[in-house]
Amino acid sequence: MARRNPMESVSGEPMGKHVDVRMDRPDLEGLPPIEVPAGYELITFSPGLFEEWVALLDRCFPELEPFDKGKWASRTIERAQFMPEGTFFVRHSGSLVATAFCWLDEPDERELGRVHWVGAEDAHRGRSLGRLVTVAVLHHMVSVGLKRAMLDTQDYRLPAVNLYLKLGFVPTPQNEAQVDAWRRVLSSLGRSDIPLSAGPFEQLP
Template sequence: MNRDKPYTQLHMVWPPHRLDTPPAVQMPPGYFLRTYQPGDEPSFYAVMELAGFTGWDDEKLQPWLARVLPEGWFLAIHAQSGKIVATAMATHNATELHPFGGELGWVAGDPAHAGRGLGLAVCAAVTARFLAAGYRHIYLKTDDWRLPALKTYLKLGYVPFLFAPGIAERWHAICAQLDWPHTPDVWPRSWAE
């Protein structure tokens, strides 16, 4: 990817035909899922740092807290240590591209606990929360190089959103790397599809 050109993040959407089908939330043995509690912030910042999202502090968190749905910030907890090891937020984040949009955001995990399905679990919980709240436009933004995250989103049921020129070609390369079917003819280009 040429980093000299303006970069547009990829978007994925929860398909309209699955709006009545919330994903199952399955936690692996030794972990449990809960929502945010005051005091979780330092552990959350540590997980964000471990996942490569630097600079998280109270000031950066504040605007996101205002957008998180009630009981919409999910945390995977390692039972033995009590530590937060994965996180995802259900945020009301309507945009012109995603009217009345619910954004699955700030998905992160501790690499020491990778490969256990924790990212899938927190993302499934966020998606189910949006569906329970009646959201019809559920989306996420991500990057081409986040291959493990992309595979998680695809496995969960999200589909690429081909909202701009060149996006289908980028997905062609991603699908080849992930050994995932490249089916742009069935991927939406707008919410009207």
């Protein structure tokens, strides 16, 4: 099966049989505490971690095409809005095993932060590492004065969607494809009680 190019994003458009879906957290109040499991360490980005970061992404997202270091640098650390202190990793026995980072779609953004590229190695499932890095990113958003958060994920990532729902994110479909995807997702999670907009769709920033 062909692997998807991680440098391409067509949010809300079908990706083969899958659909990208958006979620928003309307405020950053009432965040849970950052809880690091025993044996793990939460750290932030430093230049010496870049190659390890790219290798970690390949391990976390094996269904995607291999991450290109040059392209990844041009999309992240070479951009004005890159925040080393908002780029989190979990380290275990000297190796990076989970990651997520805060992103601003525009360098001068002051309201909305994006929780970006949340990933954890399969070998560490059950340790709530995805939750840890997501919560760390949300706390960072508060520290820099952002007011709300959003993220994009895919309709087949049910454990991730369930986590984000528990952390206060809500579905914000941007088109009919996302509405249909959200109906399937919420039904699979037993959360059909969550209301969905049926349009017309407001293209949120």
